[in-house]
Amino acid sequence: MTHHSAAPGSGRLKVLICGGGIAGQALAYWLARGGHRVTVAERFPALRATGAQVDLRGQGIDAVERMGLLDAVRSRLVDEAGVALVDGRGRKRATIMANTSGRGRQTLTSEYEIMRGDLVRLLHDATRQDVDHVFGTSVERFEQDATRVVAHFSDGSSEDFDLLVGADGQGSRIRRAVLPPGAPDPYWRVGIHMAYWFVPRIASDSNIRDTYNAPGGRMIMRRSHNPDETQVYFVLRERSAEASAVHREPVERQKQFWTDRFRDAGWQTARFLDGMRDTESFYSQEVVQVRTDTWSRGRVVLVGDAAHCASPYSGMGTSGGLVGAYVLAGELNRHGHDLPTALANYDTVLRPFVDRIQAEVKPRLLRLAMPRSRRAVDVLHAVAALACRLHVPELVARHAKEDRGGDWRLPDVPVSSGRDVP
Numbered sequence: 001m002t003h004h005s006a007a008p009g010s011g012r013l014k015v016l017i018c019g020g021g022i023a024g025q026a027l028a029y030w031l032a033r034g035g036h037r038v039t040v041a042e043r044f045p046a047l048r049a050t051g052a053q054v055d056l057r058g059q060g061i062d063a064v065e066r067m068g069l070l071d072a073v074r075s076r077l078v079d080e081a082g083v084a085l086v087d088g089r090g091r092k093r094a095t096i097m098a099n100t101s102g103r104g105r106q107t108l109t110s111e112y113e114i115m116r117g118d119l120v121r122l123l124h125d126a127t128r129q130d131v132d133h134v135f136g137t138s139v140e141r142f143e144q145d146a147t148r149v150v151a152h153f154s155d156g157s158s159e160d161f162d163l164l165v166g167a168d169g170q171g172s173r174i175r176r177a178v179l180p181p182g183a184p185d186p187y188w189r190v191g192i193h194m195a196y197w198f199v200p201r202i203a204s205d206s207n208i209r210d211t212y213n214a215p216g217g218r219m220i221m222r223r224s225h226n227p228d229e230t231q232v233y234f235v236l237r238e239r240s241a242e243a244s245a246v247h248r249e250p251v252e253r254q255k256q257f258w259t260d261r262f263r264d265a266g267w268q269t270a271r272f273l274d275g276m277r278d279t280e281s282f283y284s285q286e287v288v289q290v291r292t293d294t295w296s297r298g299r300v301v302l303v304g305d306a307a308h309c310a311s312p313y314s315g316m317g318t319s320g321g322l323v324g325a326y327v328l329a330g331e332l333n334r335h336g337h338d339l340p341t342a343l344a345n346y347d348t349v350l351r352p353f354v355d356r357i358q359a360e361v362k363p364r365l366l367r368l369a370m371p372r373s374r375r376a377v378d379v380l381h382a383v384a385a386l387a388c389r390l391h392v393p394e395l396v397a398r399h400a401k402e403d404r405g406g407d408w409r410l411p412d413v414p415v416s417s418g419r420d421v422p
């Protein structure tokens with residue numbers, strides 16, 4: 001680790017961000033612009049520019065715009081025209097097109113769909129000059145007193161900082177150390193699991209996302225993001241200890257789990273399972289939200305999924321990380337070494353937005369969209385087909401007053417920490 005100290009008495013802070021994903025890098029961007037000294041420690045040996053397609057919506061788009069990155073994001077958007085429900089023979093039973101009217105709220109497809117890897121690379125390009133990135137290193141533990149936090153790294157070194165930020169995602173270790181003893185389990189479980197990977201694209205893979213329901217609470221999605229690759233998502237309704245534990249097992253065991261559950265699902269399952277065998281891009285997770293009242297303790301604070309993962313079903317996970325980073329950086333720029341005030345304001349300002357995006361996930365609706373019986377799948381398709389013939393989804397989207405983040409607006413915050421930066 002490199003050693004440098006912040007100028008004493010100035011508003012500048014020496015900050016360690018644990019996790020170089022979306023929220024960590026967005027925070028690094030704003031703090032570096034604010035004149036703070038920032039190190040990002042990422043556990044992965046290189047930039048972790050993997051993952052499937054993510055949405056940017058509402059306030060998340062505003063946050064990207066304030067970073068001056070909207071044009072760069074626009075140039076990397078995935079072309080997804082809409083979402084179709086297909087039957088076992090691939091026939092489209094109902095199609096919901098993206099809302100391109102410029103009014104109301106986005107449908108299932110957002111106006112800004114981008115591959116996670118592209119967004120991570122873009123944020124990295126915007127921060128790499130001004131921030132120390134250390135790859136292949138994680139924070140093993142830390143201790144703090146009134147004047148500093150000491151981080152102990154996986155390479156055996158340790159270093160003092162003014163502030164440690166846990167931007168280490170849904171399974172955050174920093175969060176475990178921040179929550180008070182006896183705090184309730186922060187995971188709010190929806191009873192749904194998801195795996196995704198890439199397979200070679202074939203001629204019939206269009207720019208419409210296909211969604212297929214199989215009995216047993218199983219869903220398969222297919223969407224294509226470039227001329228050569230198609231993303232496959234397997235989604236499973238299951239509340240069992242086995243399903244919750246499998247995501248921490250070796251990848252081969254995870255693949256076996258998904259193969260066993262989906263083997264007889266129909267449609268293009270055989271093709272997708274074939275592609276799963278050789279893929280490098282496989283990722284398996286339980287759909288959870290992180291719900292905790294504690295976002296900070298002393299000189300340690302959480303940002304992004306570590307603080308408030310809203311889950312992929314909110315459509316606001318990535319936007320939430322970008323917005324949280326912006327709000328936290330703004331308060332740190334405003335209050336500098338008065339960390340108690342900065343961190344309390346971060347909580348007060350951001351909390352209503354987080355409550356709103358987390359409330360977007362409605363387990364009852366998700367269960368309805370993933371029926372268990374064949375008959376219920378048929379009913380779902382018939383109702384969806386009728387609704388689409390009557391243009392219900394487009395009308396609802398266009399006439400909705402607000403997008404998913406509600407009427408909460410990004411606050412205006414100082415970009416720099418006062419006198420240190422012109």
Ligand SMILES: Cc1cc2nc3c(=O)[nH]c(=O)nc-3n(C[C@H](O)[C@H](O)[C@H](O)COP(=O)(O)OP(=O)(O)OC[C@H]3O[C@@H](n4cnc5c(N)ncnc54)[C@H](O)[C@@H]3O)c2cc1C
Pocket residue numbers: 018019020021022023024041042043044048050051052053054055116137138139167168169170172173283303304305306311312317318321
């Ligand atoms: C590999 C990957 C793929 C993903 N794919 C999707 C997707 O397809 N769709 C979707 O909606 N969301 C996906 N997500 C989640 C999505 O990125 C987040 O919901 C959202 O962007 C908020 O980002 P975040 O920075 O808070 O968390 P994340 O993007 O999860 O980033 C956390 C970062 O912290 C690093 N990290 C974890 N533990 C440590 C540690 N102890 N020390 C140092 N670094 C650590 C991780 O390697 C990662 O780079 C993915 C996340 C990851 C890590």
